[in-house]
Amino acid sequence: MSKIDHSLFSVQEGAEQAFGPCPKCSSKLGLRRGKSGAFIGCTQYPKCDFSKPLHEYENAEIKVIEGSSCPLCSNELVIKKGRYGLFIGCSDFPTCHYIESNKSAQETNVACPVCSRGRLTKRTNKFGKSFYACDNYPKCKYALNLPPVEHQCPECAWPIMQQKKSGTEIDLVCPQKHCQCKIPKP
Template identity: 50%
Template sequence: MSKIDHSLFSAHEHALEKEACPECGGLLQMKNSKHGPFLGCSSYPQCDYKRALHHHGDITKVLAGSDCPECHSELAIKQGRYGMFIGCTAFPDCHHIESLAHADKTDITCPNCKSGRLVQRKSRFGKLFYACDSYPKCKYAVNEKPVAQPCPDCGWGILTEKKTAAGLRLVCPQKSCKYKSETF
């Protein structure tokens, strides 16, 4: 039988230290909310001091020579609640952000605003969808891959590819239109 190495289970010295609240001097304790764990004052509600345990938007690397298109400050790679992204270093004065993964642009014009292009995006759950690159002015989005072909029934600017058990079909994304092509 092997011996257990108790040094593997020892806690750090600072893990058992109690931290005082900077506002009232009470003890800080770990609390939970829908946004995750945080340190809060034990004298709540008399003292409402709180501090996040993790920081969203932490700068990991400033991109030297980069230029924010909105305020001309430098851009940086940041860590957010949905992963890594590129953001302006002048935040919160400037809210410019970009995705680290370059979006796959299609040559399909947005059928809703007719000025933007449909771009492939990924939801926070990892599912792909196609949305107008003029967001937030235009909030048009479809879940299936768009095809630059107008609907023969209603005239909507695009159709989408839908995989069915019978095969691939072109379907009108408009809920009011029931157009479905034959499988191919």
């Protein structure tokens, strides 16, 4: 068993805020800091290991969608606001965990040059940036940061190129690291 560095879980000085009693041992709760950031924890740590997040990310119902029904349990669907923004979910949560995705993947007509089975699809990462990845993931992990164009590279003969905008000009750039050929878009 590894040793725990108790200095990571120190109570913040001057934080005598009233968070109420600990539900496990009835001691005071205090604002604490760990390697993942601030949280609320028992002041009797390590005797009591109760902790909870500083900010609760509870889903708040915004509007009931009239005439809709959950495909799993037939209850009404509602628009909710959660940790990652708006989404549509079942009104019988937590009994039913149905969620409709509000992000649709935009498929391009460009075939994946690595596996030749999938298509490159526009996706968004957790920071909101767009990228293009093979829809045959996880079998194929090919991804690009710029929009793909079906145009063979004149230098290395790679079947696709990326469309890169620089100012008012649009160029095609080879995605291969060893090539990086750049030509004006025809």
